[in-house]
Amino acid sequence: MTATARSKKAADAATQALHRSYLRQMLLIRRFEEKAGEAYSLGKIGGFCHLYIGQEAVAVGVMAALRPDDHVISAYREHGHALARGLTSRAVMAELFGKAAGSSGGKGGSMHIFDAAAGFLGGHGIVGSHIPLAAGVAFAHKYRGGDQLCVCFFGEAAANIGAFHETLNMASLWDLPAIFIVENNGYGMGTAVSRAAAVTNLSVRGNAYDMPAEQVDGQNVLTVREAVDRAVTRARTESKPTLLEIKTYRYVGHSMSDAAHGTYRTKDEVDEYRRRDPIVVLADLMKAGGYWDDGRHDALVTEVQAEVDDAVNFADASPDPDPSALYSDVYAPEGR
Amino acid sequence: MATLTYRDALNVALREEMARDDRVFLMGEEVAEYDGAYKVSRGLLKEFGPKRVVDTPIAELGFAGIGVGAAMVGLRPVIEMMTWNFALLAIDQIVNSAAKMRYMSGGQVGVPIVFRGPGGAALQLGAQHSQAFESYYAHIPGLKVIAPATPADAKGLLKAAIRDEDPVVFIEGEMLYNLKGEVPDGDYVTPIGKADVKRAGKDVTIICHSKTVAPALKAAEGLAAEGIDAEVIDLRTIRPLDVDTILASVARTNRCVVAEEGWPFAGVGAQVVDTIQREAFDALDAPILRVTGADVPMPYNKVLERAAKVDAAKIQDAVKKVLYL
Numbered sequence: 001m002t003a004t005a006r007s008k009k010a011a012d013a014a015t016q017a018l019h020r021s022y023l024r025q026m027l028l029i030r031r032f033e034e035k036a037g038e039a040y041s042l043g044k045i046g047g048f049c050h051l052y053i054g055q056e057a058v059a060v061g062v063m064a065a066l067r068p069d070d071h072v073i074s075a076y077r078e079h080g081h082a083l084a085r086g087l088t089s090r091a092v093m094a095e096l097f098g099k100a101a102g103s104s105g106g107k108g109g110s111m112h113i114f115d116a117a118a119g120f121l122g123g124h125g126i127v128g129s130h131i132p133l134a135a136g137v138a139f140a141h142k143y144r145g146g147d148q149l150c151v152c153f154f155g156e157a158a159a160n161i162g163a164f165h166e167t168l169n170m171a172s173l174w175d176l177p178a179i180f181i182v183e184n185n186g187y188g189m190g191t192a193v194s195r196a197a198a199v200t201n202l203s204v205r206g207n208a209y210d211m212p213a214e215q216v217d218g219q220n221v222l223t224v225r226e227a228v229d230r231a232v233t234r235a236r237t238e239s240k241p242t243l244l245e246i247k248t249y250r251y252v253g254h255s256m257s258d259a260a261h262g263t264y265r266t267k268d269e270v271d272e273y274r275r276r277d278p279i280v281v282l283a284d285l286m287k288a289g290g291y292w293d294d295g296r297h298d299a300l301v302t303e304v305q306a307e308v309d310d311a312v313n314f315a316d317a318s319p320d321p322d323p324s325a326l327y328s329d330v331y332a333p334e335g336r
Numbered sequence: 337m338a339t340l341t342y343r344d345a346l347n348v349a350l351r352e353e354m355a356r357d358d359r360v361f362l363m364g365e366e367v368a369e370y371d372g373a374y375k376v377s378r379g380l381l382k383e384f385g386p387k388r389v390v391d392t393p394i395a396e397l398g399f400a401g402i403g404v405g406a407a408m409v410g411l412r413p414v415i416e417m418m419t420w421n422f423a424l425l426a427i428d429q430i431v432n433s434a435a436k437m438r439y440m441s442g443g444q445v446g447v448p449i450v451f452r453g454p455g456g457a458a459l460q461l462g463a464q465h466s467q468a469f470e471s472y473y474a475h476i477p478g479l480k481v482i483a484p485a486t487p488a489d490a491k492g493l494l495k496a497a498i499r500d501e502d503p504v505v506f507i508e509g510e511m512l513y514n515l516k517g518e519v520p521d522g523d524y525v526t527p528i529g530k531a532d533v534k535r536a537g538k539d540v541t542i543i544c545h546s547k548t549v550a551p552a553l554k555a556a557e558g559l560a561a562e563g564i565d566a567e568v569i570d571l572r573t574i575r576p577l578d579v580d581t582i583l584a585s586v587a588r589t590n591r592c593v594v595a596e597e598g599w600p601f602a603g604v605g606a607q608v609v610d611t612i613q614r615e616a617f618d619a620l621d622a623p624i625l626r627v628t629g630a631d632v633p634m635p636y637n638k639v640l641e642r643a644a645k646v647d648a649a650k651i652q653d654a655v656k657k658v659l660y661l
Contacts, residue, residue, distance in 0.1 A: 136405020
């Protein structure tokens with residue numbers, strides 16, 4: 001074998017391994033969310049719980065393009081983002097269960113997952129409120145002079161809120177290394193985009209702020225990764241922000257208290273999207289490339305099922321926070 | 337010790353803290369090229385450059401949130417609100433983001449930020465520009481709330497606020513900016529959460545802060561002429577409240593009046609009164625009275641405006657009532 005052929009083969013092997021890891025992460029998020037839904041129905045998880053089923057390619061494709069020293073900030077449909085960023089299934093599930101071993105010590109819950117060491121800065125529950133926070137993190141990166149960046153995930157409904165517009169203006173005005181990811185799943189709760197936004201192509205809103213923007217197919221993890229790679233390069237080399245509208249779909253209701261279909265969308269519509277399921281899209285591509293088959297797929301599914309089952313058992317067996325935790329973390333400890 | 341205006345004392349505090357710590361930056365409307373809407377930031381752009389003295393568009397929600405984000409990853413933002421009236425647009429960031437971040441992250445992410453600017457009424461600015469917001473922010477666990485009354489405290493408390501690990505709401509008195517006073521030179525830091533006994537007395541305690549300190553002291557002088565010896569306590573910090581100083585005073589005087597610029601309902605004084613009745617009920621010889629702004633939006637008319645505001649005469653009257661005179 002020539003040196004060129006050897007390096008091509010090595011590259012192919014690396015690519016195949018990468019695709020397998022994307023597939024594993026998407027399967028893990030899917031299974032994790034299915035089990036979270038079950039646990040919610042059993043009363044193990046309380047409050048609001050917004051599942052990410054159907055949108056997995058967005059989280060996985062975006063995180064794949066980042067470095068460990070970058071920052072990620074999200075809204076309240078963030079279990080998938082947290083897992084794709086590398087938080088353990090145990091830590092996230094324990095947080096949903098409200099346990100001391102959870103990523104926020106049980107004080108955050110489904111909507112407030114944090115892991116400062118992983119650069120995962122929440123988990124925010126007020127629509128659009130975290131968009132300026134992302135610009136602030138990017139401001140700090142630029143202030144310090146590194147080439148780190150901050151990625152911000154939010155739903156398309158948040159693109160109608162003032163904080164979105166104020167932030168995009170300042171991020172562009174000040175050339176902040178931020179990437180704003182609009183996960184357009186078609187509905188803000190039960191309100192279709194066309195009933196909430198005068199212009200339904202949300203990526204064109206970048207034009208108003210002289211910010212590069214793209215619409216991206218969110219059913220294909222590789223397409224997502226490529227689009228984010230372009231935005232990452234722009235942020236690192238030019239310190240400029242990007243707006244990415246990633247078109248996706250959630251199969252489940254807005255939250256656990258909401259049916260998957262009925263009043264605002266039809267079962268047919270949900271089924272239509274399931275035919276372009278992001279997991280199937282990638283698995284088919286890998287099969288067509290000759291490096292995936294049903295046997296390997298089934299083994300991988302079994303593997304992630306075991307991981308999620310372990311996470312549920314861990315969360316269930318973990319203790320609640322100590323009662324003294326009620327009054328800690330309101331302010332910094334004395335003497336710091 | 338130099339004689340400075342309250343405005344210049346704040347300016348000195350900002351300058352010293354920016355020189356001391358390069359993580360500190362100032363952001364807000366007109367803070368840089370215009371030299372500050374109220375000139376608190378005068379000269380800072382020239383000294384520290386546009387990276388650290390940042391003019392913003394008129395977008396309070398946005399730049400308040402940008403400040404919070406920068407603080408989450410270790411910078412020390414000072415966010416100037418041109419006035420606290422405009423900060424209502426940013427209250428989601430102050431309350432939902434800054435105040436709760438440490439708690440909801442299980443202690444992982446603190447927000448060392450200062451939101452500062454002038455509060456309270458000036459003269460004839462009408463309903464939307466004349467309001468005291470101390471009680472709004474003091475209601476929120478996770479925030480600290482400071483409202484200095486003197487140039488020395490303006491300097492010492494702003495320096496303490498900038499060094500604090502938690503979000504601080506720092507409400508300056510719009511009508512105090514030209515007030516002159518002795519200000520200690522150099523690294524003068526006033527501890528957060530400590531009230532200041534402005535005048536010792538044995539007959540009655542007058543509790544006040546920010547713009548009600550001067551009328552309270554004037555009232556005390558008037559009362560002294562009538563043989564009444566009033567103690568005047570400037571809270572300086574509203575949250576955390578200096579309960580020890582309040583209770584020690586009331587234990588000696590047995591009577592108390594609480595004055596504040598804000599509205600009466602659920603005001604700062606309501607919290608002070610609640611604390612005293614719980615902790616020092618047996619010390620009281622009379623019900624505590626409050627002197628507050630009138631329970632109305634601020635009128636424009638000069639005569640009506642004067643009637644709506646706290647002054648020395650109103651405080652003096654309240655003191656006589658608690659003394660049954």
